[in-house]
Amino acid sequence: MSIESIRNVIAKDMGEVDNVIQQKLHSQVALVRQVSEYIIQSGGKRLRPALVILAAGLFDYKGSFHHNLAAVVEFIHTATLLHDDVVDESELRRNQATANAIFGNAASVLVGDFLYSRAFQMMVEVGNMRIMEVLADATNTIAEGEVLQLLNCRDPDVEEENYLQVIRYKTAKLFEAAARLGAILGGATPDEEEALAAYGMHLGTAFQLVDDLLDYSGNDQDTGKNLGDDLAEGNPLPLIFAMRSGIRTNQYRSPRH
Numbered sequence: 015m016s017i018e019s020i021r022n023v024i025a026k027d028m029g030e031v032d033n034v035i036q037q038k039l040h041s042q043v044a045l046v047r048q049v050s051e052y053i054i055q056s057g058g059k060r061l062r063p064a065l066v067i068l069a070a071g072l073f074d075y076k077g078s079f080h081h082n083l084a085a086v087v088e089f090i091h092t093a094t095l096l097h098d099d100v101v102d103e104s105e106l107r108r109n110q111a112t113a114n115a116i117f118g119n120a121a122s123v124l125v126g127d128f129l130y131s132r133a134f135q136m137m138v139e140v141g142n143m144r145i146m147e148v149l150a151d152a153t154n155t156i157a158e159g160e161v162l163q164l165l166n167c168r169d170p171d172v173e174e175e176n177y178l179q180v181i182r183y184k185t186a187k188l189f190e191a192a193a194r195l196g197a198i199l200g201g202a203t204p205d206e207e208e209a210l211a212a213y214g215m216h217l218g219t220a221f222q223l224v225d226d227l228l229d230y231s232g233n234d235q236d237t238g239k240n241l242g243d244d245l246a247e248g249n250p251l252p253l254i255f256a257m258r259s260g261i262r263t264n265q266y267r268s269p270r271h
Contacts, residue, residue: 020064027067027081028060034085038132049117049125053092056110061221062087062192069196069210079140080199086149087192089133094156094184096126101160144198152191159183174255181222182215189218 021028039050063084070080098104099112100119106112114122130153137149163180166172193214197207 020068024064024067024071027071027084028064030078030081031060031063031067031084031088034081035088038085038089038136041128045117045121046125046128049096049113049121050092050129052116053096053113053125054088056107060088062091062188065189065192065214065217066196069193069214070199071196072210073197073200073202073206075196075200077199079142080196082136082140083145083195083199084192086133086136087188087195089129089136090149090153090156091188093126093129093133094160094188096122096129097160101164142198145195148191148194148198152187155183155187159185159187178219181219185222186215186218189221190215193217 035054039047039054041047041050066080066084066087095107096113099107100114100122104112105115112122113125117125133149137146140146159180159182162176163184166176166180190211191214194207194211197210202210
């Protein structure tokens with residue numbers, strides 16, 4: 015099944031998610047609206063919101079809270095992008111100038127904070143303590159992942175497990191939470207909830223592994239960012255794997271080579 019066919023199945027629901035996003039972006043502060051709308055409307059695959067919708071649909075959920083929670087997940091993701099681009103001093107994302115490149119670092123950080131706080135306002139509206147627990151834990155873990163990545167930067171001796179831990183914390187955790195939220199809304203059993211959460215975690219891990227690889231071998235028009243940015247920012251893990259592979263290969267070569 016292609017991603018396009020999956021999107022067709024949930025097209026109506028994703029339209030409702032977009033409506034919620036537009037409504038909840040409203041702010042009396044013009045700059046907040048301007049920066050929020052710029053980053054939200056600049057593209058993106060909406061994979062995490064789609065995962066909420068798909069997981070809820072798997073259990074035949076009939077309410078509308080899945081639209082709100084899908085928007086919450088997108089807001090949290092967008093907030094992390096705003097903060098990431100400031101920390102990494104990135105200037106290009108999704109083939110467009112980053113918000114910090116246009117509006118400045120201060121505006122990007124503060125609007126990221128706005129999106130985080132708006133997300134928490136929206137999750138309270140659902141009135142489900144379990145859902146609030148899942149999202150609070152996820153956002154805390156994501157923040158830890160950001161710090162771990164900072165600690166690993168420019169460390170050529172960083173171990174594979176450290177690298178995977180950053181991925182699980184920084185990226186996969188929100189995929190995991192998205193799948194878990196849909197399961198909770200749909201009334202899944204504890205075992206079913208854990209199975210969906212594990213699926214989301216593995217999906218998010220695979221997504222980030224491919225994204226990191228494309229920093230080396232992709233096309234900048236397809237990736238939407240400058241190739242080599244991750245390496246320049248001190249994240250050389252794919253290169254380290256290649257170097258280790260080359261070392262192992264050389265160890266088994268005959269002396270005449």
